[in-house]
Amino acid sequence: MNDDALTTLRTFSTPEQTPWTIDEALAALEPFGDQIVPALIEALQTEDIMLQLLALQVIQQIGSKATDAVPMIVAKLQWLSGVSDVEC
Numbered sequence: 001m002n003d004d005a006l007t008t009l010r011t012f013s014t015p016e017q018t019p020w021t022i023d024e025a026l027a028a029l030e031p032f033g034d035q036i037v038p039a040l041i042e043a044l045q046t047e048d049i050m051l052q053l054l055a056l057q058v059i060q061q062i063g064s065k066a067t068d069a070v071p072m073i074v075a076k077l078q079w080l081s082g083v084s085d086v087e088c
Contacts, residue, residue: 002035002038002039002042004032004035005029005032005035005036005038005039006039006042006043008025008028008029008032008039009025009029009039009040009043009051009054009055009058010048010051011028012024012025012028012054013043013048013050013051013053013054014050015050017050017053017054021054022054022057022058022061025054025058026058026061026062029058036058036062037062037065037066037068037069038068040055040058040059040066040069041068041069041072043055044056044069044072044073044076045072052076056073059073
């Protein structure tokens with residue numbers, strides 16, 4: 001279930017984020033294993049900009065392990081830019 005991983009991610013999603021916040025979030029998410037990337041994808045779908053930003057930062061840190069998140073990142077960028085004809 002992604003809810004626990006998403007709740008954990010939310011605890012680190014604040015306007016007062018520091019460079020260490022991402023490392024702390026990664027460490028806290030580690031026990032969730034395979035639930036991490038689905039939770040990050042879910043975080044990108046929320047209305048919470050700070051949560052979206054933290055999810056993107058965590059995705060950046062975990063790199064190729066988060067390839068399942070790429071379509072959601074592209075969709076989010078398309079939505080933000082108003083472009084709808086970019087393919088992955």
